[in-house]
Amino acid sequence: MEEEVPQRLYSLDELKLNGIDTSSLLSPVDGTLGSIERNLQLAAVSGGVAAWNVFDFNPQQIFYLSLALLFLWTLDSVSFNGGIGSLVIDTIGHTFSQKYHNRVIQHEAGHFLIAYLVGILPKAYTLSSLEALKKEGSLNLQAGTAFVDFEFLEEVNTGKVSATTLNRFSCIALAGVATEYLLYGYAEGGLDDINKLDVILRGLGFTQKKADSQVRWSVLLLRRHEGARAKIAEAMTMGKSVGSCIEIIEDTIDESDI
Known part of the structure; x- marks a missing residue:
């Protein structure tokens, strides 16, 4: 052509x-996805604090829960190159924005x-x-x-x-x-x-x-x-x-x- x-x-x-x-x-x-990711992080922290107050978690339980979340994040980063996290954020972006x-x-x-x-x-x-x-x-x-x-x-x-x-x-x-x-x-x-x-x-x-x-x-x-x-x-x-x-x-x- x-x-x-x-x-x-x-x-x-x-x-x-x-x-x-x-x-x-x-x-x-990408300001939209960046904003969604930050809001999810804030929601996770707020949810953790709320769960701590509601269920009266002790320090050991909080430690194990944090360790489990860190393991899942590492698994996604290493095994799927962050694919699961990207999928979640992108899906939220398409759904709500x-x-x-x-x-x-x-x-x-x-x-x-x-x-x-x-x-x-x-x-x-x-x-x-x-x-x-x-x-x-x-x-x-x-x-x-x-x-x-x-x-x-x-x-x-x-x-x-x-x-x-x-x-x-x-x-x-x-x-x-x-x-x-x-x-x-x-x-x-x-x-x-x-x-x-x-x-x-x-x-x-x-x-x-x-x-x-x-x-x-x-x-x-x-x-x-x-x-x-x-x-x-x-x-x-x-x-x-x-x-x-x-x-x-x-x-x-x-x-x-x-």
Whole structure:
């Protein structure tokens, strides 16, 4: 597919002139899940104090209870890489925070759209850790979009990644945070995407400037096809298939504009 925006490195000044603050995209902090985690910790402490007063636990019982909780936390961290804790927090986020739920959907819709536009076929998507657990049977998966990316993986394994392939991967990786930036003015999700991209770029000898420059391309593509992304997000909300989401793109965007 033809590139719609010229591919070259952009300076930070050029990005700012286009209204793009890379610091708002490339250093996302998930305030919603962070707040939920802090509240759960406070609730646990408050519950422990209340139980102590109600059941009149002695110091030895409190010690054993604390030891049991520490064991469970360590088990989750070591055996499941924190998967159980992440599953609980993510599920609470989707259940009680409509903003968080909507943000995740918009984020994944951005990945889906950009992948298709740059010629990488999406093959599956999930919108929560619980959904990923049901579909993949893994505790260490979060919301995400999977792609048919054999060519990219093959190039990475050989250590020789073409400029075209790297540009495609970079734009897909940054599409989620770019979507959040356009909708909310900042990004909360996508830290894992950025970390993966950072590992690839550093492994290939690129600097942060490369990632910064790719932000502009992702943002401009998303701005240009905002209508298609919104329709994909709506379809994902209804649990539509990958094929249905692709059909939306093809029906919404003129072939000559891809």
